[in-house]
Amino acid sequence: MNLPREPVWPAPYRQWQQLLLDALQKGLPVAAPQLQGPALRDRIAALRHTLHALPATLEADWEARRPSRELASRFAGQCLLLVFGRFNAGKSSFCNYLAQRAAAQGEAVAYFRFDAQGLAWCDDAFAEGATETTAGIQGVCLGDDLVLVDTPGLHSVTADNARLTRDFLECADGMLWLSSSSAPGQVQELDELGREIRRGKPLQPILTRSDLYEEDELDGQIVSVLCNKPAQTRALQEEDVLTRARSKLQQMQVDPDLLEPPLSLSIHAARLPGDRTDVERAAGMQRLDRALQRLLAHSLVYRARKHDEVVLHHLDEQVLGRLQSELLVPGEALRGTLCAQRDALPARLATARRQVWKATLLQMPALLDAHLQNNDSQRTVAALQQQLHSELRAALAQVLPGIVLQVPDARLDVNAATDADAMGADVFERLHLALQHAAAEWLDGCIAELQAQAEETLRAPIERCMALPQIVGTARLQLQQLHDALRQPTVETCFAEAVPAP
Ligand SMILES: Nc1nc2c(ncn2[C@@H]2O[C@H](COP(=O)(O)OP(=O)(O)O)[C@@H](O)[C@H]2O)c(=O)[nH]1
Numbered sequence: 001m002n003l004p005r006e007p008v009w010p011a012p013y014r015q016w017q018q019l020l021l022d023a024l025q026k027g028l029p030v031a032a033p034q035l036q037g038p039a040l041r042d043r044i045a046a047l048r049h050t051l052h053a054l055p056a057t058l059e060a061d062w063e064a065r066r067p068s069r070e071l072a073s074r075f076a077g078q079c080l081l082l083v084f085g086r087f088n089a090g091k092s093s094f095c096n097y098l099a100q101r102a103a104a105q106g107e108a109v110a111y112f113r114f115d116a117q118g119l120a121w122c123d124d125a126f127a128e129g130a131t132e133t134t135a136g137i138q139g140v141c142l143g144d145d146l147v148l149v150d151t152p153g154l155h156s157v158t159a160d161n162a163r164l165t166r167d168f169l170e171c172a173d174g175m176l177w178l179s180s181s182s183a184p185g186q187v188q189e190l191d192e193l194g195r196e197i198r199r200g201k202p203l204q205p206i207l208t209r210s211d212l213y214e215e216d217e218l219d220g221q222i223v224s225v226l227c228n229k230p231a232q233t234r235a236l237q238e239e240d241v242l243t244r245a246r247s248k249l250q251q252m253q254v255d256p257d258l259l260e261p262p263l264s265l266s267i268h269a270a271r272l273p274g275d276r277t278d279v280e281r282a283a284g285m286q287r288l289d290r291a292l293q294r295l296l297a298h299s300l301v302y303r304a305r306k307h308d309e310v311v312l313h314h315l316d317e318q319v320l321g322r323l324q325s326e327l328l329v330p331g332e333a334l335r336g337t338l339c340a341q342r343d344a345l346p347a348r349l350a351t352a353r354r355q356v357w358k359a360t361l362l363q364m365p366a367l368l369d370a371h372l373q374n375n376d377s378q379r380t381v382a383a384l385q386q387q388l389h390s391e392l393r394a395a396l397a398q399v400l401p402g403i404v405l406q407v408p409d410a411r412l413d414v415n416a417a418t419d420a421d422a423m424g425a426d427v428f429e430r431l432h433l434a435l436q437h438a439a440a441e442w443l444d445g446c447i448a449e450l451q452a453q454a455e456e457t458l459r460a461p462i463e464r465c466m467a468l469p470q471i472v473g474t475a476r477l478q479l480q481q482l483h484d485a486l487r488q489p490t491v492e493t494c495f496a497e498a499v500p501a502p
Pocket residue numbers: 085086087088089090091092093094127128129130132208209210211265266267268269
């Protein structure tokens with residue numbers, strides 16, 4: 001296939017992506033040396049690695065969709081309409097009828113199929129009343145302008161083709177949503193079109209099979225004759241579908257103005273013998289022609305900005321999508337862990353304090369025994385100081401394994417100890433009390449300082465995790481502005497609006 005090179009991305013979109021990735025690069029949490037252990041360090045490192053690898057991943061995403069873009073470029077000059085609807089909605093009959101009519105009017109008609117292997121032209125019209133094949137998508141080119149793509153509900157496409165199908169839908173200019181007038185406008189079907197509607201493409205509801213059989217007498221025999229449903233019935237059904245589809249779109253948070261007024265028709269009635277103009281008008285074909293004209297005019301507008309739209313969809317769905325699932329979700333989980341650590345600090349430090357205090361009380365008799373031997377209070381205080389230090393370090397490693405904290409350098413303040421040397425019989429008792437008192441004070445001071453230290457260590461990564469959604473949120477708004485600017489009404493849009501509604 002000799003296809004033109006793809007146009008480069010417009011500068012504002014490249015800039016948007018670069019600025020976003022740069023902002024995230026600057027904003028990601030940093031694994032400070034005080035943060036240790038797989039729970040935190042590895043998770044921060046994983047976030048940084050994800051971001052680092054993202055440009056290449058996104059490039060690969062863009063490349064993976066090249067086949068569908070190339071396929072789309074085959075139909076670049078035409079208005080490509082997706083004929084969407086459930087099994088038996090009348091899609092194949094609808095496409096075949098329009099193809100036969102176009103051929104009868106001397107227009108070139110070409111059927112094609114495509115699947116993961118590519119596009120193949122074929123001679124056969126679509127099978128009507130046939131169980132839908134899930135092997136791929138079939139389409140028909142009508143003259144130079146229009147391409148109809150007959151697609152089963154996306155749920156029924158095989159996994160192999162699902163992605164190609166979804167990607168190919170991107171090149172549709174609008175959607176014809178067919179549903180049988182016996183159960184018209186099952187609006188839950190629109191969920192499957194959500195992505196395309198969100199992409200700002202017009203949606204034309206068509207109520208098919210809008211006919212009924214009436215009994216008639218022919219040569220003295222009662223026969224069933226196919227008739228169009230009465231105009232009033234059609235109008236009521238159209239109104240009803242319009243109301244429900246609009247509210248469904250509102251529910252889906254998409255612009256309900258993308259909805260074109262529904263129209264009823266009957267392919268079987270259009271095939272009845274008689275004056276073509278009268279028969280087709282009665283079947284609803286004139287209104288369909290006007291609707292198609294409108295969609296054609298709309299698509300001219302959409303096609304002019306299609307390349308930009310494709311890039312914007314990529315930025316919206318791929319870039320923001322990946323950031324959401326691969327960065328924001330784990331970032332939020334990390335924030336949760338960090339906050340839980342911060343909130344648990346008082347309880348954990350209290351545990352550490354209890355452990356140290358218990359050990360100190362247990363070691364006190366030995367310390368005092370040693371004092372009796374050497375009668376050197378400075379040495380006794382230093383020994384206690386050393387004991388407290390090492391007990392506290394051990395307790396911290398046990399209760400706060402993820403954070404490395406610096407045990408403060410504060411000295412034990414044992415005033416009574418020096419006096420106690422000269423105090424005769426109850427010296428021992430007083431020394432004991434003074435040491436205990438000093439140890440308790442020292443411990444309280446340390447725990448308060450450690451609490452502040454640990455909070456400070458956790459504060460920066462928590463703040464950075466919290467800022468990530470804001471960075472992405474701001475970028476999302478900027479992207480929306482780029483979208484809005486692209487979709488500003490132009491002279492062409494006004495022209496499209498001027499084509500009368502059916
Ligand atoms: N009464 C009536 N039946 C129709 C009409 N269009 C299609 N059908 C029938 O509906 C069934 C399904 O049609 P088909 O085009 O295969 O639907 P698809 O599954 O959506 O492709 C077939 O039996 C058609 O003959 C119509 O305008 N009126």
